[in-house]
Amino acid sequence: MGVFERVREEVRRRGLLSPGDHVLVAVSGGPDSMCLLYCLWWLRRDYELRLTIAHLDHGIRPDTAKDLEAVRWAADDLGLPLAHERRDVPAFAKEKRLNLEEAARLARRDFLERAAKDVGATKIALGHTRTDLAETVLMHLLRGAGPGGMRGILFFSPPYIRPLLCVSRHETEEFCRAHDIPYVVDPTNRDTKLLRNAIRLELLPYLEKFAPDPEGALARSAELWAEAEESLEWAASQALEKARTDQDTLSVKRLLELPKGLRTLVVRKMAAEVLGSERGIDRVHIEQVLHILEMEEGHAMATLPKGLIVERWRDRLRFRLAPPGPEGRAPLGGEWELPFEGEREIPELGWRFRLSLVPRPESLTPPSPYVAYIDPRKVAPPLYVRTRRPGDRIRPLGFPNPKKLKDVLSSAGIPPDERDRVPLLCDERGIIWAVGARLSEDYKVEEDATEILRVEAERLG
Numbered sequence: 001m002g003v004f005e006r007v008r009e010e011v012r013r014r015g016l017l018s019p020g021d022h023v024l025v026a027v028s029g030g031p032d033s034m035c036l037l038y039c040l041w042w043l044r045r046d047y048e049l050r051l052t053i054a055h056l057d058h059g060i061r062p063d064t065a066k067d068l069e070a071v072r073w074a075a076d077d078l079g080l081p082l083a084h085e086r087r088d089v090p091a092f093a094k095e096k097r098l099n100l101e102e103a104a105r106l107a108r109r110d111f112l113e114r115a116a117k118d119v120g121a122t123k124i125a126l127g128h129t130r131t132d133l134a135e136t137v138l139m140h141l142l143r144g145a146g147p148g149g150m151r152g153i154l155f156f157s158p159p160y161i162r163p164l165l166c167v168s169r170h171e172t173e174e175f176c177r178a179h180d181i182p183y184v185v186d187p188t189n190r191d192t193k194l195l196r197n198a199i200r201l202e203l204l205p206y207l208e209k210f211a212p213d214p215e216g217a218l219a220r221s222a223e224l225w226a227e228a229e230e231s232l233e234w235a236a237s238q239a240l241e242k243a244r245t246d247q248d249t250l251s252v253k254r255l256l257e258l259p260k261g262l263r264t265l266v267v268r269k270m271a272a273e274v275l276g277s278e279r280g281i282d283r284v285h286i287e288q289v290l291h292i293l294e295m296e297e298g299h300a301m302a303t304l305p306k307g308l309i310v311e312r313w314r315d316r317l318r319f320r321l322a323p324p325g326p327e328g329r330a331p332l333g334g335e336w337e338l339p340f341e342g343e344r345e346i347p348e349l350g351w352r353f354r355l356s357l358v359p360r361p362e363s364l365t366p367p368s369p370y371v372a373y374i375d376p377r378k379v380a381p382p383l384y385v386r387t388r389r390p391g392d393r394i395r396p397l398g399f400p401n402p403k404k405l406k407d408v409l410s411s412a413g414i415p416p417d418e419r420d421r422v423p424l425l426c427d428e429r430g431i432i433w434a435v436g437a438r439l440s441e442d443y444k445v446e447e448d449a450t451e452i453l454r455v456e457a458e459r460l461g
Contacts, residue, residue, distance in 0.1 A: 024083075
């Protein structure tokens with residue numbers, strides 16, 4: 001069965017197209033996307049399709065004019081409208097501090113979805129092949145992915161369809177040559193410094209020594225993982241609703257009754273629900289939540305990326321977003337003075353502080369990481385709260401020497417992108433307490449103290 005016949009069969013079997021669909025076809029000018037375009041062109045009568053071509057020049061190479069030339073040739077050959085745009089992806093990557101591949105992916109998605117909306121397309125067709133699928137599975141395997149990663153690329157993830165996942169890149173090249181369809185080859189695809197290229201050019205050919213068709217085997221595995229992931233997703237949705245006590249709160253007791261694997265999926269699903277996406281939430285972050293979930297103490301908190309706070313209080317596990325400061329962050333260099341006794345709310349930081357002089361308690365272990373016991377005789381007023389600055393140091397409780405604040409925050413499990421928002425309680429001499437992390441040894445309560453300064457920090461919202 002030829003390439004077109006297999007594509008037609010997969011489209012029918014998987015329901016990728018419906019009669020009357022308007023499809024935006026992403027065409028780079030390479031063999032995969034040119035093969036995709038002509039297969040859809042030949043399918044148009046089966047489904048009464050409307051087709052529009054979309055081409056994005058990423059601005060990564062100086063010779064991209066020939067890519068657009070090839071795409072224009074195809075548009076003229078088929079009499080189809082063409083939407084195209086140029087984007088300076090290297091500048092975008094630098095601005096957003098992304099690697100070039102991720103920046104290109106985001107720019108491409110943004111362009112395609114805008115173009116689809118402009119022309120009224122209901123679906124966007126991408127030219128991913130079985131080779132891309134195999135590469136993706138291997139990349140995810142090498143990174144230690146779970147079932148969601150091992151399923152690789154899906155045939156249909158609305159609004160995107162990928163009709164070529166049943167054919168290899170070698171076959172798309174043969175298809176174009178057989179039908180006299182000109183195409184261009186991106187020279188960066190030969191750069192084996194990029195992991196995906198190295199897998200395609202070096203690892204996959206090496207695997208042929210052990211399996212006659214490693215691409216096909218990996219594609220079949222990906223489909224099995226996709227089926228398993230679908231079942232796990234259903235189970236996680238059911239378990240989440242059973243564990244939910246409120247829109248943003250889960251029952252600790254019900255979570256602990258679940259098998260650990262399912263518990264992990266429920267926590268990840270809840271985090272994704274609050275954030276709108278699970279992107280950026282890795283296994284290490286889920287482990288933080290599972291750790292506080294399994295602790296015996298009644299109150300604990302984990303700070304995850306993107307400002308997600310997961311707080312346990314007795315039998316409740318609450319997921320919420322930290323109130324942002326300007327531009328989503330607490331302002332660097334700001335200072336907010338605190339009363340020696342009393343309360344102050346600091347909306348810019350998203351925290352409230354309560355301070356009181358109380359008789360020395362029987363135990364000097366605070367009830368939570370957000371309460372500090374301080375020897376008031378050691379404080380050099382005024383007291384104030386600020387965020388971290390370059391060069392900050394603190395002598396953590398129980399340590400003989402000062403340490404870099406960033407190392408202390410790292411040891412406390414606070415992710416790098418959250419450390420600028422950690423409030424620091426200070427006086428004229430230095431940092432007294434990194435909230436939720438460490439008290440300074442220089443302010444610990446001495447044995448002869450009869451009263452203490454109790455400071456409680458509470459997040460707003």
